Amino acid sequence: MRIWVVGLGTVGRWLLRALDSQREELERRYGLAPVVVGVATARHGFVYRPDGLDLGSVLRLAEAGRPLAHHPGVRHWPKALAGLRETEADLLAEVTQSPPADGEPGYAHMREALRRGLPVATSNKWPVALHGVELLELARAKGAAFRAESTVMSGTPVLSALTRGLAGATPLGLRGSLNATANLILSEMAAGTSYEDALAAAQSAGLAERDPSADVEGHDTVAKTMILSALVFGKELRPEQVARRGITGLGDEVREAASSGRRVRLVATLEPSGGGELAARVEPIALPADDPLANVDGVMNAVVCRADPVGEVTIIGPGAGPKLAGQGVLSDLIAIGGR
DSSP: OEEEEEOOSHHHHHHHHHHHHTHHHHHHHHOOOOEEEEEEETTTEEEEOTTOOOHHHHHHHHHHTOOGGGSTTOEEESSHHHHHHHSOOSEEEEOOOOOTTTOTTHHHHHHHHHHTTOOEEEOOHHHHHHHHHHHHHHHHHHTOOEEOGGGTTTTSOOHHIIIIITTTSEEEEEEEEOOHHHHHHHHHHHTTOOHHHHHHHHHHTTSSOSSOHHHHTSHHHHHHHHHHIIIIIOOOOOGGGEEEOOSTTOHHHHHHHHHTTOEEEEEEEEEEEETTEEEEEEEEEEEOTTSGGGGOOTTEEEEEEEEETTEEEEEEEEOOOHHHHHHHHHHHHHHHHOO
């Protein structure tokens, strides 16, 4: 299988190392023989070698901040999209981080591959959040796989479980604790730590960014809620259709909930609202102790889905980190190209 990898951040580099170090194991266990023929970064553009790139050389160049065009024997384009349009592969692994305004350029990369009937595996949240229904319909029309496991709960297989594992069942509603940073902060606050100290600890652990607003104000959870709506329910939402409240300023609420045996969690909710529409919310909720979401601590995430005729299904697992996100993409590659 010839693969393009677009994006060489922490997830992309992890994926390349896994494809390089696990080459024999992937072929033995799954019948997957990956050959990375193209890689791209926003800074250094796209490079391509039809007989395969030396992944060790690519990683050394990327980690040193040197141009990818220094790899021997490659063709080079200044932009990934131009390179994709003029080269050949069997699959696109799109692991960039496109912004929430329009999901570009990741959206264009995925659309280009799917338009040509090539499968896509991605960890890039906002293109799927904003255009998930369209991308899935294009994939179906072209007979190509479209997988985005890492966009929700990283390496924990929630999307494949809710779409393929429950194939034939009808999803009725969904609740989830989907942001590891928010969950860790709320767990620490319930134990008596101040919001400021809990946030600082999350930043020190590498979970929260220097600007933590995407996590603590709920924007990241909004994106994941939109993805679940698109890929599980087949309903595309705009960000403004998801009511949102973050976790800043919740000190008193968290302490009061803890004193009465409840736990505050940042909860994403998708519920039917009549006429085939979905009501979507992201908000902190004080949950009773017997609620599955109340007992998910630290960096763990969880989704509770109601489906007919199955009933209630709960999926719990870790939900953050480049290794887990990379593992989710690798799992998608195996699902697409393995035997």
